[in-house]
Amino acid sequence: MSSEVEIAAPGIGLPEEQQAEEERGLWGRAYDNIRTGNLGILPIVIGLALIIVFFSFKATNFFTADNFNNIIVQMAGLTMLAFGVVFVLLLGEIDLSIGYLSGIAALAVAEFQLPGSGHAYPGLVAILIAVALCSLIGGVQGSVVALVGVPSFVVTLAGLLIWQGVILQVLEIKGVIVIQDAWINDTANYYFTAERGWLIAGIVTALFALGTLGGVIAKRRAGVAVKRPVMIVAKVLGVAVACLGTVAISNHANVPQGLPLAGVLVVIFLIALTYLAKRTPFGRHVYAVGGNAEAARRAGINVARIRILVFMISGAMAGVGGVILAARLNSVDLNVGGGTLLLDAISAAVIGGTSLFGGRGEVRSALIGAAVIATVTNGLDTAGYKTGTIYIVTGVILLLAVTLDTIARRLQVRSGR
């Protein structure tokens, strides 16, 4: 019976092929990946490195430990928004309301900590209220998309206008609300001592290494082949270098010295959301709905529920980002949530490699994309360029990144991968 199978075209059995894959070695695979356009995050990381080298020569104050810390704090809020954008883009939807939704969070957190207002709560409670409120708003917007069937572009465009209007109405009367609560302000202004920084880097590295080891052991136990052991070791080493390196640089900064809490918060959300996307059935279903909603529905997945939950995540992350952005300024004013925040957040996710058409992308792409945008903005700023130049350069980078990605995808289709 099984002898007939060999008629079928590339009829090679599973075990032999896996062995062949092992034997072909690292360079063979790297060549294969380049040829087939399966580049992953490599081009964008190289791009980021080039940007850093460029500005190091261009601006004297750029390549310093102080500025490194600056960039981390500058990009933290944006990264949080971009994390949410990744989930929405994975579904093939869009959320245009997150910019002003982050403004709503800033407004809420400022309002609920305001001493003498009659509704002053502890900072942490105010933060939770603000994030929960944004998540709820996201859920309502998502429900209109998922249950009624109005396109997300329209629903969230309406959201953009509505929440901008709410912010204007409230702040036109109140003017600026100053945030005095230490808990809230610490999200953007707290720096760990050198020892604690090392401790945190050690914990993150150890957790990653243990998690990876656990995965390998589970695979061994189930008798499933562990692919590319060299790559696994390289990944763990890479994470260790990134964590320890970050702390080493941050500890070298003069004012303010140490690892910024905002950066740690970004890493915590990166880990939690990556776990959600890659290790839970919910995350799997998000990818499935983005890839083929009909197939997901037939597989028994509640598509509407997934959509609503994703918009709640998007709203919540806008809320978290809004709190950090407000904390950085220690206040909330009429410009909150406006400017290029929304488009920067979407650009960050897309530059990092998340597809606008759903089903393809990673949580970490938001972090890498946000790092590119923040570095370029900071670099041009430091080198004395004006806002106009910053917009133009960011636009060109966005175009380049997406063009590269599109070419890569075409190569993938052509090589049948």
Place this chain on the structure above:
Amino acid sequence: MSDTPLLQLRGITKSYGSVQALSDVDFEVRDGEVMALVGDNGAGKTTLIKTVAGIHGYDHGEILFDGKPVSIHGPKDAARLGIEVVYQDLALCDNLDVVQNMYLGRERRDFLFRLNEPAMEQRTAETLKSLAVTTIRSIRQPVASLSGGQRQSVAVAKAVQWNSRLVILDEPTAALGVAQTRQVLDLVKRLADKGLAVVLISHNLHDIFEVATRITVLRLGRDVGIYDTATATQEEIVRAITAGVPTKVSGIPDTAPELAS
């Protein structure tokens, strides 16, 4: 093969408004048998399998599963009985890999509610191996990179791995080349060898005569005969598809004009 058919439909009637899609249709399939379902476009093939799959209801008639009358009111009822349908458009997610597609919507979790990837990967490899699907290079590659035949194999494997007893395949070879068709037909045979009941809908009589044990012909919403592939000829089937006469007159059993055989 057992004597009681696994699935037996008796006098199924279904109309969409004034259009009579199925009238008084009898149909059966046994364990370990490939029953082909043929008919011209609009003969009621799809309506019939959708009835069995619980996609829509029926007006009259009864369904027996394992000899016992059952009611199928939705896809979940069908799945509970062990009936799985592989639709023409396959319903796979291109961006997910083979393992992820196989377990879509029924993911295995470990004690921390995490996806239990090793277990799913191992079981997928076993299922594919038991079906002798060996042309897939890696079960961790996205379905987008598979050929049409490989996708069909994945869709079929997905349908059979849930202890299903009856697999219904809707035009599984319609869009495939020669080698790919070969692959899928072999797979269909293997399903029957494993003791599953298979219903195969196809327009390709050549394929049908190769893998099917019996053929049910539908014409204009009526069954016009059941043929044994060992004794029937392709000409007979073509005649039945284009000009067959019902073997029984609606409402009056056993008044069949002896034309069909």
